[in-house]
Amino acid sequence: MNAMPKATGRRPWWSHLYVQVLGAILGGVLLGHFVPEAGVALKPLGDGFIKLVKMIIAPVIFLTVATGIASVGEAKTLGRLTVKTFAYFLFFSTLALIVGLIVANLVQPGAGMNIDPATLDAGAVSQYQAKAHEATLTAFLLEIIPTTFVSALTEGSILQALFVAILFGIALSHTGAAGAQVLGMLEKTSVVFFRIVAMLMRFAPIGAFGAMAFTIGKYGVESLANLGALIATFYLTSLFFVIVVLGAMARVAGFSIFRLIAYLKAELLLVLGTSSSEAALPSLMEKLEKAGCAKSVVGMVVPTGYSFNLDGTNIYMTLAALFVAQATGVDLSLGDQVALLLVAMVSSKGAAGVTGAGFITLAATLTVVPSVPVAGLALILGIDRFMSECRALTNFIGNALAAIVVAKWENALDRDALNRALSGEPAPLAASPVETDAD
Template identity: 75%
Template sequence: MGAAALDQSDPAGARTRFAAQLYVQVLLAILLGALVGHFWPEWGAALRPLGDGFIKLVKMIIAPVIFLTVVLGIAGMSEIRAVGRVAAKAIAYFLFFSTLALVVGLVVANVVRPGEGMNIDPATLNAGAIATYSQRAHDASVTAFLLDIIPVTMVSALTEGSILQALFVAILFGVAIALVGKPAAPLVDMLERLARVVFRIVAILMRAAPIGAFGAIAFTIGAYGLGTLVNLGALVATFYLTSLIFVLVVLGGVAALAGFSILKLIRYLKAELLLVLGTSSSEAALPALIEKMERAGCARPVVGLVVPAGYSFNLDGTNIYMTLAALFIAQALGIELSLWDQVALLLVAMVSSKGAAGVTGAGFITLAATLSIVPTIPLAGMALILGVDRFMSECRSLTNFIGNAVATIVVARWDGALDREKLARALAGRPTTTPAVEPATGSYDED
């Protein structure tokens, strides 16, 4: 009450409180970084370590967050079968909407035809510019991806930065604790205490988010320049508009059927979305998303399984980009794809999008993996979009992030593990009860 009275009687105090909000700080940092990158491009490009350093800080804590969230969630389940049930529902959701995203990109590319009329000769393209991506795409086979889920040791799963390895070990550990039962209670209590400490570390790291966003956006604008958007503006605009329609119409429709508003969810996650926008990395906001979903009434076991798995299997923005960019390249090179060529492209993309899951820069690498299998479109054509890929990376990450937030709520509701009253209060901006694990973003994210 004292704080509220202070805000009402003291406009300066209210302004100070507003400026202390994380999303305000990140937004200002993004705007400042864009100005620095545009007017002083050399300085902007030199600020890349600020963005890379912040992302490394967050990635450092992701594996412990996933491990503790999943283990404690499974340990609290009354039936082990519930783990398999939640996982099956999540995978079914991921497969359906990931495939739908690929189809949406394909349809939009055929209707808008953003590359038509460019008439570029493939012989004039610099294939060497994408040689690194081609090699990484070659290494990202489905078999290699599946084998990489298994860590060298249980401890290495928490040290090598692989989300799926951490999830795999956490599920095994959680199931084992649940099977042991009462004798494992002291261990569960210790993990609960450790989780509070780890999430407090996340809260501390999030204070550096504006610095990371400033450095990342300054680098992007400084290194690539806004001028690169002019030549390929049709592709970038088409991709952003398609992603926006997918979020508002497709995911918005799913949200409405599940009983919540997509716009209110976006508002609830505004700080995290701005962080993703500034850093071009949805992983930067993964720990905060886990905490936010629990605070919004999703049961911890569901959050622990759906969010980490979604980061590898539910890449709606990346999938829209893949088919849209592939057809753009074909149109720009004057290559007319038949219906069967496009169906083959779609089928290959469905597989390759899973094989390159979790790879840094997965959108561009997965596209390279897809085109290397579909000989109709020359791989060298990717050099056309290399200059603007960084600008589309933000949109891919934002769409992926929102898609995973929606998936978590939907699967929780589907499994009867959603507190609807808590969800309504969270999306309305009203305080919710404190989750079992200390909030990752603290009170600076509240309205």
């Protein structure tokens, strides 16, 4: 008698979130291209999904950071972690700016366009200039301090949520038995919130479909050809930075950047579909913990990186700034380019966390470097939406890598868990109280 075949336990291919999101993106592109009016009308689907995820970001950050720091306990350990995190951010953010500068000089995507700045519509970028003037470094630092403790969790600011979580976690670690009881309660609460994250991720294909249909319907695939050299240069430069620069760092840390990308494929497709790296932030934090990174490291590095480790945005800033200069016939000396680099290092932090931050930080940089006409931003305003996906993807990968590297530096990385996660092996059943199918 033949034995009954054993169930493999493998899920159908179409049930995986990354397959659903990819299908939704393709469907959105087709709808936006062939029925642009319908695509534009679907904008609320993408906006609604992003709002759903942002609703949960502050509580997830607060619970992850507060419980992680309370578990560490020592202020000295927290200080060391902070120093290592910001040293990593400063190095790679500056390196990204330099890479963008070098590529712009070598490729010169704007050379030969001979645009007269007087013929450009300066009014089209006036709103971004206004926001750039408001986004000073001092204002940014003051904005980290919330109006009230509770408002940090209700107003949607990642850094405010991080700030109060650090304070709460430090206080919790010095409150004895009462603190231990609160810590246990918060750890149980975090299980519930990550279950909510898993529930919300089921709506990711709908959000990606609506956002992509709107983008293609509103701006049209044809607009990509107008400034194709700049778009191609930016995408290829970002790809080089991820594979070569970040890939080398990953290799030094003992793993492959390609394995990390494969592990985060669902989140990366979600970022691609929505043009928002925040949409995948809670899921990223959960996956990094499952990959062996200590909760305290994930809680510190990832939320902070969303404001201070923007590799894709930094590449875009120097590359686009030199493109505008080349297109308008402005010859920047080495001193001018160094000044541009230094200004970009500051302005990229001052406008962090603002909607449309990439374009706003670029406007802020050009405002301080008067030799390049700010009106030249009108040249790339129409295609900025198509480059925001690449910025978000590069930023996302950079922050995921940063968390793993800093965890390794802190001896807070479970190498076996990392190898299992990156090789696609299932984690032991007892490793996580919450299972999600957002893989």
